[in-house]
Amino acid sequence: MRNKWMIYGMAALLTTAASCKKYLDVEPIGKTILTNVSDYDLFLNSQDLTSSGARELNLLSDDVDVTTIPQTPDRVEDLVYLWANQYTVDTKIPPAFWGKHYGNIYRYNAVLAGIDAAGNGTVRDKRRIKAEALLGRAFEYLYLVNLYGKPYNAATATKDLAVPFMTSVDIAEETPPRSTVADIYDRIIKDINAAIPDLNANNTGNRFRGAATAAYSVLARTYLCMGRYEDAAENARLALGDNPPAIIDYNTITNKSAIPNMAIRPFDLYARYSTNASSREYPTIALLKMFDVNDLRLKLFYENTGDYTYPKRGVANFNPSGAVSNFGTGVEEMKLIIAEAAARGGRLPEALTQVNDIRKCRIKKEVYQPLSSTDAAEVMGFVMRERRLELAFKGLRWIDMRRLDAENKMPAVYRYNANNEVIATLAPHAARYTLQIPLAVLQFNPAMPRNDE
Incomplete structure (x- = not known):
């Protein structure tokens, strides 16, 4: 399988580079200049890496009630809300969830691949930056394993498939096979524990950056x-x-x-x-x-x-604007x-x-x-x-x-239209609790195993 799914990561990295021109120039297609330790340090501040979890995660949950679903839904957010098998048939756009997380993983892998050879920096700084990238990548994989792999079950985790664990930035390499749920969790834990000794004690000056306190918190969520x-x-x-x-x-x-x-x-x-x-959400x-x-x-x-x-659905709303x-x-x-x-x-x-x-x-x-x-x-x-x-x-x-x-x-969860008619059901133990591999990925990796439907 060709590594075409990582094109989304490369495109995202180049976008980041273009938006951060103050400290990052772009060479011809496929290469981004990260020369000195300070370049890598600034790269970890990039706007792309300050966002991770998709807002659409809220739409999957039983806390949201959308009363404006059209009779023939075709928007990504509507299909997410209805737990559709796929969220788009357009294979030219980065897929929901998968695209963002693997885009960030590509960025962290670029840091991990190049920081040791960077100039004008101390060994301590290089180790810290590498540790932050390990933590950031682990955080992205924690989302991915909880989207595309089955819930962790010690009895089956070594067989249940999750996602490819990507460490390369070479888009010519073949796509790794889907790792198991156990493999992904093991890598998350291993990478965070490897990072902790080289991280700053805290990140009080910039909460977006890695630190030991942040690492322990991600480990806590992982073990939960x-x-x-x-x-x-x-x-x-x-x-x-x-x-x-x-x-x-x-x-x-x-x-x-x-x-x-x-x-x-x-x-x-x-x-x-x-x-x-800043999206509003409409709670049940x-x-x-x-x-x-x-x-x-x-x-x-x-x-x-x-x-x-609350006499009527779709009136009261959650609005985080002003306190994201x-x-x-x-x-x-x-x-x-x-x-x-x-x-x-x-x-x-x-x-x-x-x-x-x-x-x-x-x-x-x-x-x-x-x-x-x-x-x-x-x-x-x-x-x-x-x-x-x-x-x-x-x-x-x-x-x-x-x-x-x-x-x-978990009881059954229902979606209702504006007339209070059931239009979708998420039954207990439904296969849809595990998302399907996106069509945009399967197009270039046709042999990749699918999840149950």
Whole structure:
């Protein structure tokens, strides 16, 4: 199989180069000049690498309710929302999800391939830049394995196919075969652990850049996806450190514009924009009713909520404009990972403490009451509800749905048209929980195994 699927990565890299002309020139087609260590360092600041998770991840989830689906949908976002087998038949455009992640992987591979030979830099800087690229690439593969591979199952992960693990920047090379789910997770963990010793301790000056705290946070998410909950919690604690960054208390701000820029937010550990960071989303009425009416998240991030009875679909909306959602990792996610591991391990007071640490910064202080319970199932319910509310529309619900479905904890999900008629169904254990390899990839790699339909 020819490596034509990586053309998308090359095109993206050249686009990056053209947009960053201040520090990066472009040689004739196929080559981008990265000469000195400072060039590579600046390249890691490129606009393309500050975005990762696709906004369309939200559209896959059960949190979104689109009431404007046409009778014959043909837009990519509509087909994503309906869990279509393919999202476009146009093989000339980078495919949804796949194209962005492999474009970024190509960029990180370019750094890894060239940094050792770069001039005018210290060995320490070269090692740091290489470590940041390893972390960035691992983060991209974590999305890919959770899109195109089955949910992690220790009994089948060595057989379940995921995606090709690409390390080359030579588009003439053959496409590697699809690695297994186990292989991809092993590489993610190996690369992050290899990166940690050479990373800066933190990234407080620029949350988009790699650091040890960021690396531990990505490891925490990785282990959570694998069902290794205690390992996830251990790395979440390492990400938070002995003096965890403070969660912003919504009682202390009047509007979302008071929330700091993502690059310097104390509570974001590894910052990433989505591919359409300011998009409005229309939540299901069921999700809206999960919020307490005194929850300040409703006031700050949701519009047209009225008297909180939500009599009509498609009116209230989530609008992150002014405080863009982080599709990377953050303090709240780490606390929720610790809480979930504690709840699953029967350490209910620990789980409640983590959840209440978040809630007291989200509920109006004059009515806030901490959650309490000695019932394990109830506490787990508190944790998962808070995870859903706090991380809403940050691209994680689809990944959570996949792992919950693997535990037989996901009901059927339905899509409705404007007349409340069912137009699509995602049944428990449906094959569509694993996305199909895009047609644009299969066109150049016809022998690549397909996923189940």
